Amino acid sequence: MLKITDLKKSYGKGEPVLKGLNLTTDERRLTAIIGSSGAGKSTLLRCINRLVPANSGKIELDGVNILDLHGQQLQHTRRQIGMIFQAYNLVDRLTVMENVLAGRLGYVGMLRGILRRFPQEDVDRAYALLQRVGLSQYVNKRCDTLSGGERQRVGCARALMQNPRILLADEPTASLDPKTSERIMELIAGITDELDLPVLINLHNVPQATTYADRILGLRHGVMIFDGNPGDLTEDWLEKIYAGYEDDLKKQMRVAPQEQDDE
Amino acid sequence: MNDNTNSVSPSLLAGDHFDWVRYSRKQRLARSFGYVAAAVLLYWALSTVDIFWPWVRTAPAQLGDMMFRMFPPSLEKLNPILYALVESINIAVLGTIVAVVLALPVAYLGAQTVTPNRVTLWLARVIIVATRSVDTIIWALIFVAILGPGPLAGILAVAFRSIGFLGKLIAEAIEEIDWGPVEAMQAAGASRAHIVTYAIVPQVVPSFWAITILRWDINIRESTVLGLVGAGGIGLIFQGAIDTFKWNTVSLVLIVIVMVVFAGELVTGIVRRKLL
Ligand SMILES: Nc1ncnc2c1ncn2[C@@H]1O[C@H](COP(=O)(O)OP(=O)(O)O)[C@@H](O)[C@H]1O
Ligand SMILES: [Mg+2]
Numbered sequence: 001m002l003k004i005t006d007l008k009k010s011y012g013k014g015e016p017v018l019k020g021l022n023l024t025t026d027e028r029r030l031t032a033i034i035g036s037s038g039a040g041k042s043t044l045l046r047c048i049n050r051l052v053p054a055n056s057g058k059i060e061l062d063g064v065n066i067l068d069l070h071g072q073q074l075q076h077t078r079r080q081i082g083m084i085f086q087a088y089n090l091v092d093r094l095t096v097m098e099n100v101l102a103g104r105l106g107y108v109g110m111l112r113g114i115l116r117r118f119p120q121e122d123v124d125r126a127y128a129l130l131q132r133v134g135l136s137q138y139v140n141k142r143c144d145t146l147s148g149g150e151r152q153r154v155g156c157a158r159a160l161m162q163n164p165r166i167l168l169a170d171e172p173t174a175s176l177d178p179k180t181s182e183r184i185m186e187l188i189a190g191i192t193d194e195l196d197l198p199v200l201i202n203l204h205n206v207p208q209a210t211t212y213a214d215r216i217l218g219l220r221h222g223v224m225i226f227d228g229n230p231g232d233l234t235e236d237w238l239e240k241i242y243a244g245y246e247d248d249l250k251k252q253m254r255v256a257p258q259e260q261d262d263e
Numbered sequence: 264m265n266d267n268t269n270s271v272s273p274s275l276l277a278g279d280h281f282d283w284v285r286y287s288r289k290q291r292l293a294r295s296f297g298y299v300a301a302a303v304l305l306y307w308a309l310s311t312v313d314i315f316w317p318w319v320r321t322a323p324a325q326l327g328d329m330m331f332r333m334f335p336p337s338l339e340k341l342n343p344i345l346y347a348l349v350e351s352i353n354i355a356v357l358g359t360i361v362a363v364v365l366a367l368p369v370a371y372l373g374a375q376t377v378t379p380n381r382v383t384l385w386l387a388r389v390i391i392v393a394t395r396s397v398d399t400i401i402w403a404l405i406f407v408a409i410l411g412p413g414p415l416a417g418i419l420a421v422a423f424r425s426i427g428f429l430g431k432l433i434a435e436a437i438e439e440i441d442w443g444p445v446e447a448m449q450a451a452g453a454s455r456a457h458i459v460t461y462a463i464v465p466q467v468v469p470s471f472w473a474i475t476i477l478r479w480d481i482n483i484r485e486s487t488v489l490g491l492v493g494a495g496g497i498g499l500i501f502q503g504a505i506d507t508f509k510w511n512t513v514s515l516v517l518i519v520i521v522m523v524v525f526a527g528e529l530v531t532g533i534v535r536r537k538l539l
């Protein structure tokens with residue numbers, strides 16, 4: 001479905017961040033990408049939906065090379081790729097419902113979008129998603145009144161509103177306290193399981209990756225050095241993936257202590 | 264400090280000899296030169312503007328005399344004054360509205376983060392600088408020449424003067440938004456128009472109102488002088504009263520203007536507090 005071939009990316013004249021990366025999604029649903037900070041995890045996800053331009057290679061979604069697309073074609077492909085962000089990226093001054101419906105903008109016409117006149121079925125679906133993520137009582141609340149965990153739930157609903165073929169998540173729990181972070185991971189894993197939606201997720205937390213992922217990729221300096229099942233991720237492999245970044249690894253091995261959450 | 268703690272200081276009451284100079288020799292030389300240059304400049308400026316000194320000497324007496332003749336303010340012309348005042352306020356309001364409509368596209372093109380390309384960015388910058396560097400009264404003279412005297416010339420003068428101010432500040436507000444929501448909309452496949460209405464406009468709205476109200480407040484003040492060049496409003500009555508030596512009317516006009524400016528300030532303060 002998603003097939004990445006020899007993807008290369010560098011920012012400006014700097015060191016290459018991705019050095020000829022290959023990756024094919026398979027029947028395993030939730031793929032976690034781990035690696036030290038600066039390894040290129042965010043860059044990889046952002047190349048896939050063209051938030052940053054890649055230098056060379058191919059990224060094919062159902063056979064179409066995303067890197068070749070322009071204008072409306074690009075918009076149409078982007079709406080098939082949902083994304084969840086570390087900083088949620090909601091519009092604070094809009095309501096929960098408006099933020100969720102914004103996930104539908106790629107599908108509605110210009111005037112309908114501007115006037116916020118979404119088709120009734122979109123509104124129905126947005127409400128159903130809000131019920132699923134547990135925020136249906138907040139439909140008309142402004143997003144800047146929500147807690148971090150609640151915001152990320154809105155972020156999930158917005159991404160799912162696109163009816164995506166694949167979901168990308170860039171450290172969706174990194175800004176949350178440990179317990180809320182677990183809840184959000186459960187939500188993402190649960191909901192994508194119900195929808196049978198493939199997920200590419202960058203994680204900064206190794207225990208979370210081994211708990212929730214069906215497949216784990218280890219990225220190091222822009223090269224994929226590990227690709228296997230969670231059970232295959234041995235201490236040895238972790239040391240290789242994080243060599244030189246042991247502090248990073250120690251931080252990322254922390255398991256959620258039972259403490260108060262912010263929801 | 265460190266040197267002192269090492270050497271044995273005789274007493275904290277007297278202290279050793281310490282040579283202290285604030286400026287180095289070179290700095291002192293430069294400063295002296297600066298003073299001389301400033302004095303020369305001042306002399307040159309005064310000698311070119313051709314001041315008639317006897318009039319300056321009698322100014323205090325003239326001022327006292329004028330104050331005397333201004334008092335008490337005459338209510339005789341109150342009606343036309345209030346009418347002209349409303350016209351001035353309306354010139355400010357309509358001028359601000361026209362300016363906002365014209366400034367929004369300029370702000371969009373002038374914001375580095377959203378402008379389509381270099382050319383549009385420079386186009387916007389040229390418009391901003393051009394309208395800002397020409398004063399309202401000059402714009403009024405231009406529009407009176409084109410359209411003839413009257414409030415329409417005043418409205419356009421206020422509007423054109425304000426485009427640069429509004430355009431620049433709104434462009435800055437656009438540049439300061441959180442870019443995250445924009446990326447989220449892009450990632451969802453939204454078009455440019457949708458990104459503007461969903462991710463940019465909501466974030467700019469509070470600054471937009473604050474900036475617009477600020478400009479409206481300035482425009483109230485600017486509109487009171489437009490009558491002097493025939494562009495409508497209370498300035499016309501003011502000039503007429505001075506020309507015919509009706510000092511009691513002049514003083515009433517001044518009082519009314521001060522009150523309106525004060526009221527504008529008040530309204531601005533209240534609205535701004537509501538916004539933030
Ligand atoms: N917009 C950018 N401009 C320049 N360099 C960047 C940019 N984004 C990321 N980088 C650099 O690319 C490298 C990889 O970053 P990133 O993909 O964010 O890694 P990760 O998500 O694994 O922490 C880092 O060295 C980072 O400094
Ligand atoms: Mg990252």
